[in-house]
Amino acid sequence: MSHRYSVILSNVGSCSDRYVTGGYAEPFSIAELFGRVAQIPQVTGVELVGTWHVTDKNVKELKGHLEEHGLKLVSIIPDHFGQMKWKYGSFAAKDPAIRNEAVAHTKEMIDAAIELGGDLISLWPGQDGYDYLFQADYMQERDWFAEGLREVCRYRPDVRISLEYKPKEPRTHSYLSTAAMSVLMAQETGTDNIGVTIDFGHALNAYETPAESVALLKRYGNRLFHVHMNDNFRHWDDDMIVGSVHTIETLEFFYWLKRTGYNGWLSIDQYPYREDGLAAVREGVNAMETFAALVDSMDQAEVEALIRNGRSPEITAYLRRMLLSVPNAAR
Amino acid sequence: MSHRYSVILSNVGSCSDRYVTGGYAEPFSIAELFGRVAQIPQVTGVELVGTWHVTDKNVKELKGHLEEHGLKLVSIIPDHFGQMKWKYGSFAAKDPAIRNEAVAHTKEMIDAAIELGGDLISLWPGQDGYDYLFQADYMQERDWFAEGLREVCRYRPDVRISLEYKPKEPRTHSYLSTAAMSVLMAQETGTDNIGVTIDFGHALNAYETPAESVALLKRYGNRLFHVHMNDNFRHWDDDMIVGSVHTIETLEFFYWLKRTGYNGWLSIDQYPYREDGLAAVREGVNAMETFAALVDSMDQAEVEALIRNGRSPEITAYLRRMLLSVPNAAR
């Protein structure tokens, strides 16, 4: 199955954490980031982040970068998380002025996406949630969230809004926490242009099996709009290189993308704290391509029989024979 | 707020685990278990488990026990988890004969509940899920689950079916894993007599804030039908005594039960591996009663202001003053 590969622009650059606030490497300009993306042959699209990359002043400039490198705009991720003002949330903030700003910024990013030839907004409301017990009105704040969401979904029915869930971070608890919660929130808008982004690592962190999350979104309204790829050790959103930890989960994920006919983009979402961002993305894309090829090489009837019978020793033996190929050895 | 307190009958007895399969204490007869429950003054109802307590032959006998001790039948929990035959699931089992048995047994338990004066089935599909990757057809098996659920919901519209979710155990992954997932599954039946059981410890294990789960179920269709109380260390369903670990989470949970007008039963669901079951349930009920009284003593306007403002130092100070009362000390 042939997939389209993309990357969040900042992934080829440097990044910070709460200790090294100035960054683990020297920063790159936006032009440099585009230049780096263009060095990865399989990547044909980019995702941009509001404020970080897209402002009300630089849309033309961005258009130039996209055209220069022959890259497609895959999505814009509005900035609902990256500035001091969002610290208590965006659509679900207690302050109505902030909620209005969140809606206004999202509409601007929708306009920008259209201008840049895109039709997808990947919405990650990372600051919407709470840290402390007794800190949140869990009903009222969800109402506000749904209101904001409805408004941006109705603004441009031809632009698709995709909700990216995550159980925690930066808040200790996020409202949009799981795949099932995302379906519930999407249903509330009453519009058709809303779906869900699976971030592979967020799913693992929520103790979801990513392949099952693909199936779930297929089953509840065919809502898988977008995919962010990376890996982690399950306990946190480590944003590591694709395939570096979970070989079988990643394989099963690609199997179910094919089985459910997913035809959206597969986008790298890694944080290269200590790696060269370009090298890390390059390898992440190589990994995605290889997983897809490996799935294509699998005998689908054989795999379906394994799933249908569910006998774990046979399943494990099948995976062993596929993954643990010892050179020049009979097994 | 005055609550009604109940207990799952086996909780006052002994229990096993995978190492001590013969039980951590001598077993009790059903008559003895009823006699022990009757010693806890605040408890006015019991929950019974299919096969363990309810068979097709002993319904009259059970009626006698209930009447003798003036106890109400709160719910029956059908046996979808306690016998070898359910090892691959109940409603979602790959074998159609097992799926049929699961439906038939549930209907029998509905009939038994009616005969015993009850109107609630608490349904815990603990074996429905999977252990291994590539072991399950996540779409087909959920279809089967929904079919079975629909059939039992339609069987007696006057009996309420309440879904008890849990992320894992006994399978490594359960289909009915979270509160949000339960809402999705309940919606699929298209009937009104379906809702959700919050097990406090299951919610913690799913990284839910139990009070938020109450709010969520209120908001999505007023679906909180039943509550199972216990405590744990978040990483596993330890089924410990109510209030023994999570003081503030339990307090907030009772606050939201009141705030959302919950008027169902509060049922103990503890596993007294090493405790005397009766003593453990007695203390669990004392704890529930005290949390409810503490909530009643709180100035609701003050708490609502804390929630509305969301300032954590003030919230923490409020809770400190309430919980950490030093005798004969000015603070």
Added chain:
Amino acid sequence: MSHRYSVILSNVGSCSDRYVTGGYAEPFSIAELFGRVAQIPQVTGVELVGTWHVTDKNVKELKGHLEEHGLKLVSIIPDHFGQMKWKYGSFAAKDPAIRNEAVAHTKEMIDAAIELGGDLISLWPGQDGYDYLFQADYMQERDWFAEGLREVCRYRPDVRISLEYKPKEPRTHSYLSTAAMSVLMAQETGTDNIGVTIDFGHALNAYETPAESVALLKRYGNRLFHVHMNDNFRHWDDDMIVGSVHTIETLEFFYWLKRTGYNGWLSIDQYPYREDGLAAVREGVNAMETFAALVDSMDQAEVEALIRNGRSPEITAYLRRMLLSVPNAAR
């Protein structure tokens, strides 16, 4: 590298959990279990569990089974966890009579091991720990534990005692929780015949990287005496088939076994709740053998260079090329 493979006898049988206390399959006699083990060609040794398999009356009979099938006794695991009487612990129990029984039983198992031609005791003090806060005297109980341990270590200096750590279960907190804790406890005995068993899944559950645990035990006194193999989803001791979840962790573990010159046994410790035990062990052993062969096929200089440089994109690319081999494809 050529390893010796063994299995805990009960692994080829059936098992229970707290819901299905009667077992997920029909039980097997000890003779049948031996017969099943004998069907796995690579397995040349067995581990026996006190009480479950070894009593003061059946040692001769066990000797017969071992001889009949040409199996070696790899270790005895004394029963410190499988009976009601151990519910508050063994060496660290509050009751001195129980502590004495724990020591006496261990000595009996040492004697039995010698009689059966073994020289290793794998000691898993699963009930030593606590469930509730304020329930344990963490200093006194550790003193008792060390006393018991010292006594059994001194009993027969020619028999090696190997401590199997695990963070939790059946208690919510175990005293012997991690590899580092095991080293501390081993040091306290002041004898040479004490070391540590790594259970692969227990290490994962403790958020250890199993390969690092091998290195740690090498570094702190060359104390890796024994290995139990299985797999899980990190959050619990799921005791699944070797290699079914963690491909890369298992590979790195085998790499470090070789790198540190481990020459003990590799023993299967799986719980086949829903699988045929024999099929599951057979596949577990196949997996171990394949991981060992794969390690042997790796160019050690190349791997050491990867470790020395620590550049993650290169490491991930190396693993991708080894594990994700697409038939008939250039990569």
Added chain:
Amino acid sequence: MSHRYSVILSNVGSCSDRYVTGGYAEPFSIAELFGRVAQIPQVTGVELVGTWHVTDKNVKELKGHLEEHGLKLVSIIPDHFGQMKWKYGSFAAKDPAIRNEAVAHTKEMIDAAIELGGDLISLWPGQDGYDYLFQADYMQERDWFAEGLREVCRYRPDVRISLEYKPKEPRTHSYLSTAAMSVLMAQETGTDNIGVTIDFGHALNAYETPAESVALLKRYGNRLFHVHMNDNFRHWDDDMIVGSVHTIETLEFFYWLKRTGYNGWLSIDQYPYREDGLAAVREGVNAMETFAALVDSMDQAEVEALIRNGRSPEITAYLRRMLLSVPNAAR
């Protein structure tokens, strides 16, 4: 029991995370931070962080701040984590030049501490560890770590070095991960001036019971040198206000501090992402003072009897009566 309270200077200021790299509030100057600390009456000491607060040029200035506000220097935390150059570690870095810099910087901070009237270095090697599998030579790098540690311990035997452990973050795996691991590392130096800092939240994140960690460090060489206080939801180092989540764990921790005769400082280590730092520290200190007072109000003989007997219903009832005091109610 009367404790001495302190705070890490930056805690009363603002902080960043990987999304809001510019900070969740406006930054404060060092002079302002001192002025804010001085507003908290119970706080009599501060901890300073290398580079962030202490440079080779500002020691005199810092001395002035301390004197002006009558504050004692409790410790300096050398910067082994806050600059780009430490991204692959400090004492355990693969690059020998970096290892030398780590030692040199630590010695400078020791000198600075002495000049500022302190005698404690709290050493948090947050970057020493690894992110990826196959990325680290777990033996060699621990050797390097031990070498660096030995050198700084020997530099000034009159200054105590205290190791702060943490299982992960900023690396996915830290070498100095648990209390037991810290004891092992401390033993290796062969000097007396080395001990351990318990960070309450790090202990929770390692699935330790913080009170047990106090006992452990007492038992293995009386090595508890320092305490950092905060709270979290167990899955991550959320650095929340003391007592905001774990009421009973915090109480038991203070009980064991008293029981083991701890007489060091209790220092706030919170990250006030969305709170006013001063208000959050003020409340954290109020909480510590109240927990200490509550422990003093407990009848020690009664508590010791509960611990000795270990009966959980009685323990839970005791805690309920102490913590859930309903005004004007008979219970």
